[in-house]
Amino acid sequence: MILVVLISVLFLGGVLAWLSEGFDAKFPRVIALAAVVIDLLIMLSLLAVPESAESAWIVSLNAQWMPNFGISFHLAADGLSVLLLLLTGFLGVIAIGSAWNEITERVGFFYFSLLWTLAGVVGVFTALDLFLFFFFWEVMLIPMYFIIAVWGHENKNYAAMKFFIFTQVTGMLMLVSILLLAYFHYVQFGWFSFDYLDLLKVNMSSRIEMWVMLGFFIAFTTKLPSFPFHSWLPDAHSQAPTAGSVILAGVLLKTGAYGLIRFAIPLFPHASMQFAPIAMTLAVISILYCAKVAFAQTDIKRLIAYTSVSHMGFVLLGIYAWNAQALQGAVMTMLAHGLSAAALFMLAGGLQHRIHTRNMQDMGGFWAKVPRMSFVALFFSIAALGMPGLGNFVGEFLALLGAFKANITLTVLAAFGLIFASVYSLWVIQKVFHGEYKNTDFDDAQLSDLSRREMFYFAAMMLGLIWMGMYPQSFLDLSEATLSNLLSVTQGVVSSVVQQ
Amino acid sequence: MIMTLDDLNPLMPLLIVTATAIIAMLMIGIRRSYLLTGAIAITGLLIAAIVAATMMSYTNQQLTPLLIIDQYSLFFTLLICAAAMFIAILSFPYFFNLDDHKEEYYLLLVVATIGAIVMVSSNHFVSALLGLETLSMSLYGMVAYPLHSKNAAKYPLEAAVKYLVLSGVASAFIVFGMALVYAQTGSLSFSSLLDVSGSANGLSDSYSIIALLLITAGMAFKLSLAPFHLWTPDVYEGSPLPATGYLATIGKAAMFVLMLRFIITSEALSFPSIVMVFSLLAAASILAGNLLALSQDNLKRILAYSSIAHMGYLLLAVIASYSTEGSISIEAVTFYLLAYVIMSLGAFAVASVISSSEKEFDAVSDYRGLFWRNPWLAASFMTMLLSLAGIPLTIGFIGKFYLFLAGVEAGLWALLAVLVIGSGIGLYYYLRIVYQMLMPEDESLRYRIAGIESLSSYGVIAVLVFLLLLLGIYPAPVMSIVASVSAYL
Known part of the structure; x- marks a missing residue:
């Protein structure tokens, strides 16, 4: 009820x-x-x-x-x-x-x-x-x-x-x-x-x-x-x-x-296990290809969108590895990415609301002008690229760990995604928040720092990510029963397919 | 056979509608009153609908060789009378300002309804043809009704002539096919062609197939299945809105029921070539209907093409009926026809509420910003369109669910793929109208209601939206009714 x-x-x-x-x-x-x-x-x-x-x-x-x-x-x-x-x-x-x-x-x-x-x-x-x-x-x-x-x-x-x-x-x-x-x-x-x-x-x-x-x-x-x-x-x-x-x-x-x-x-345990190598390959393509495409974007929201696809690739990888660690990793990544991507989109949306453009070519040097916003952006970028101590790291690490047991080649390739993630995340920070501030390409009359209300929301999300990163067990415990249940249902099938 | 007065009991709905026509005609002779004639027509249709509903539980009778009054025919008699009543209510404000005699319109509408009732209750070629022609003849009149009006919004004459000529040709095809069937079976009642072909005195199978093809072609014309659909958009566009609504809902539904009965009784689908023809008709209709609707800017033309597609969807379930156990495909057809009548009628109702015989708002751009000017009307229209697109919470989704189920059971993979693709394309043009309504208002396009506003038309829309959502969220009771009536076919 x-x-x-x-x-x-x-x-x-x-x-x-x-x-x-x-x-x-x-x-x-x-x-x-x-x-x-x-x-x-x-x-x-x-x-x-x-x-x-x-x-x-x-x-x-x-x-x-x-x-x-x-x-x-x-x-x-x-x-x-x-x-x-x-x-x-x-x-x-x-x-x-x-x-x-x-x-x-x-x-x-x-x-x-x-x-x-x-x-x-x-x-x-x-x-x-x-x-x-x-x-x-x-x-x-x-x-x-x-x-x-x-x-x-x-x-x-x-x-x-x-x-x-x-x-x-x-x-x-x-x-x-x-x-x-x-x-x-x-x-x-x-x-x-x-x-x-x-x-x-x-x-x-x-x-x-x-x-x-x-x-x-x-x-x-x-x-x-x-x-x-x-x-x-x-x-x-x-x-x-x-x-x-x-x-x-x-x-x-x-x-x-x-x-x-x-x-x-x-x-469909049988078909899924047969299909798993293809699904994991698609996941690796998503991770690498979309990270690459993200790097080529000038529209900040499109960039974050492509990084989303890239990070969700880890989820897909973890799911089709279908073992305890990988699944836990997929679930953790879902939660952590939910917070970090939402925060990044809020920042991008906040920027667009203030200066009416999403074009990163026009931006630069915002740290001097809006330090709080810049700090928040740095925090969530670092979270997204998988810094240890924050939730995304736990998720992606576990997903890779589990996937390593299932398919070594693909996991090694997927791990490069973490490096690409650092590249594009830091590149955004550098492009938008560092460097010299110039307002020739947009109207900065309304470019104000984060309000107290906005800080409150971001702080809540930061706390969530830190909690996930520092004490992931509290989340893992919750999903553990479900996942082991699902695993045991498909146990017999999986082993028979793997043996073939 | 001697008929007693008791034998006439099952004919009550038909007799009531006929009496309504006569009373309305006499009334016009005594005193011309638009309101009174309209009221007579609406009341008569309402009574007929109620009577049909009460009779449904116990009546099941072949009445003379011509008519069969069973639960299935009564279910559709109820649907047709109710829909005709709604259209009559919608017509009232629409024709209110027509600068010509207006009363006879209701006469035509009621007579057309007689034809439709005969069609859904016939299992004999004579009654089928009589019903079909009664319906068509009245529809020519309804389509051409504002002909003498100086301010007629559209091209009623073009539409009526086009419809008359092509529909006449289609009838000729059907009659020729009937003659060939008669030569084969020696009976004008619907009966199995399969037994005859096998027996010694029957002609060969190919003979039956030609007869069936002729009848199919004629019926496909009337149902506007591709490639026999060319008349549809022009006639829809040129007719006054209530007449278009009538043609699109009752005209199609009655014809479909007749075709279904004929195909099932004659076992037409046991000929592989006929199944092939039907599959091609279905696929062509789904694709042509949806693709051609994409580039249209006129609401009536969009609805015309969408009706072509919907007839294709329905045909899928008809094809499935041959290879599925039990009556699931018949249920699918029945439920989808019910859904189709409700949602198309709703779409035409919204358009006719804001239109009148002098000014029709039927360009898609006329609906720009409607959501912000008149949220309830626009929300109703959106539900209708989303239902036509088959989105959950609406009856259209349950209907599509039925069709998919029938297709899956019969294993019609190619047609199911076409159905998925067609529905995907369909989303585009339905959403385009929805998007127009959501756009900010255009100040230069001052919204007004052409003609007079009538509370009863809004009432009709409210009832249709209510039904559409109720049957979309809790369809179980209607599902059982549909299951029980479908078992009779």
């Missing part, structure tokens, strides 16, 4: 925020913040639920929805879900904070879209019925489309359309796969079911399993995104308003990784 509350608070909060605009333009953001904070508190309360011996699910709810097809309203959360829910709630607050003064037009509809996106994400992280999962998967798209299309920048129509078509078309492939899976369940057991726990038992011939798995894989790697399905991301990020980027980079991308961990591999 608590999960239904979690989702409906966001849905209802969104509607209320929209309606309240009629009374006062300040109401929507307050209502939105209240809704997300309530959600965050509920999510925290999930941590206090005592562990039960017989099931890994902390909370679950199963109600009939469309009994003709065995579709149920099945929500459940385990350690992995809770971790990602906390990330969603936390970044939800941050996103509202970053929009607080930036969004001045159509505020009601903005917060409505923001909260509905979050509601979709919460649904994705908790749905255990595949039809319901697909439902939420699509629900988070439309409000995100609105966010980019209405409050975006100069080329918003193109970016929003591209985002929508990429995710929707690949989503449809996933729908076909889901239906195939349900149909095979029908053939095997005589009744339709879309329930995750039922579908885990379906057996398929290996050729069909591969095709069905690919439907899921393409949908999830488009969202992740990974090479070759990543081209929507730089456009979406460079055009989206800051809050949109925060949600997109921090949370939406993680739904793809979550889908791979929860669905793509456990449902």
Whole structure:
């Protein structure tokens, strides 16, 4: 029941925020913040639920929805879900904070879209019925489309359309796969079911399993995104308003990784293990190629977007290595990247809000002018490049460590990504914040340092990254049960494939 | 066969609609009143819809060789009467300022509905043709209705003549095909062509195939399946909006039900070549409809092309019906037709609310900034468009889910791939309209409502949006109804 509350608070909060605009333009953001904070508190309360011996699910709810097809309203959360829910709630607050003064037009509809996106994400992280999962998967798209299309920048129509078509078309492939899976369940057991726990038992011939798995894989790697399905991301990020980027980079991308961990591999262990070398190769290409492309960007938001793809490559690498360390590393990277990428996009958005350009060629020497902002940028750049002591390092290190056991060549290649990351991160710092300050190419009348409110948000994210880096065990413990559970489910299959 | 008065009971919906037409006609003779004629038509259709709904649980009867009144035909009688009633309500403000006699429009609308009801209840060539022609003849009138008006917004004459000529040709094809089938089976009732071909006194298989091809071509014309779709965008664009709505929803749905009944009874899909033809028609319609809609700037033309694509989607489920067990494909067709009627009707309703017979707002750019001027109307329109695109929370998604399920069960991989590609392309032009509505207002384009504003039209839109979302979020009850009526086919 608590999960239904979690989702409906966001849905209802969104509607209320929209309606309240009629009374006062300040109401929507307050209502939105209240809704997300309530959600965050509920999510925290999930941590206090005592562990039960017989099931890994902390909370679950199963109600009939469309009994003709065995579709149920099945929500459940385990350690992995809770971790990602906390990330969603936390970044939800941050996103509202970053929009607080930036969004001045159509505020009601903005917060409505923001909260509905979050509601979709919460649904994705908790749905255990595949039809319901697909439902939420699509629900988070439309409000995100609105966010980019209405409050975006100069080329918003193109970016929003591209985002929508990429995710929707690949989503449809996933729908076909889901239906195939349900149909095979029908053939095997005589009744339709879309329930995750039922579908885990379906057996398929290996050729069909591969095709069905690919439907899921393409949908999830488009969202992740990974090479070759990543081209929507730089456009979406460079055009989206800051809050949109925060949600997109921090949370939406993680739904793809979550889908791979929860669905793509456990449902199709055989095909996934056969496919793993290809997936890991794609991951390495993402890491290296997108790091290289990032280095060539002049648009600061596009640059951060490409680095996102590069870092998510480590997640993909870790997931397909499919062992305890690698998976823990993937999850840690998801969390840490959620914070660091969101922070970097907020900084870029803040800069654009102040000087109305994203072109790095025009920038330089900002340290003298805005020292606090420069320090924050340095901190998150260093976090992103994987400095020991911060969360990203733990994640990427564990992912590489685990991947080393699975495939040495690819891991060695992927490790070069860390070097590239240092190059482009420090290059940005040097280009934008060091050197001589000149304001010939832009209007610096509004170039002010971070306000106290902004500092508060950044400080919270910094604390989060330091905590992850210094005491990762507190996060690893939460996801440990889930991951070892998933590993044990696929144990037999994995060893048989590896032996072949 | 001796008929008693009791035998007429199953015909109640049809008789009520017929009586409505007669009463309305007499009423016009006594006193010309636009309001009164409209009220008679709307009330009559409402009563017929309610009666059809109450009869659904127990009526299942072949009435004379011509008509079959079973749950399936009653389900669509209900749908058609309700949709016709909604269109009648929408027509009222639209034609309010027409500088010509307006009352007879309702007469045509009700008579067209009689034809549609006969079509969904027929399993005999004679009744099928009678129903089809009654519907088409009335539609020519509805399309050309504002002909004598000096301020007519569009080109009703061009549209009507085009529709008349091409539809006449299509009917001729169907009649010729029927004659060949009759030569084969010796019966004008729908019956299996498969048994006849095999038996000694039947003609050869190729003969049946030619007959089926002729009928298919004619029906494809009426359903505007590619490559028989060329008339559709012109007729849609030239007709007054409520008539376009009628043509696009009831006209298509009735024709589709008739085709479905014919194909299933005649076992047309057991001929591999016919399956091939249907698959090509489906793929061509999905691709042509979606691709041609991309470059259109007129809302009615976009909806015309999108209806071509939707007919292609539906055809996929029809093809699947031959190789799936049970009635899942029939359920898919039935549910998708229901969804299609609701969402297209909704889209036409929004357009006709802000238009009138003198001024139609049907360019995509007319909708610029609508979301900020009239958020409720624009939000309704968006839900309709997103539903047409098959996005969750709407009935269009559940419909598409059904189609995918039927396709997966039948293993129609190539067509499913076309469906995915087609839907992907479709997103573009639906979103383009959504994006126009989200753009900032253009001050030079002062928004106004052409004609008069009518609260009842907004009521229609509200009901349609409610249905669209309700059936998109909690479709289980309607799913069981659809499953039970589909079992009768």
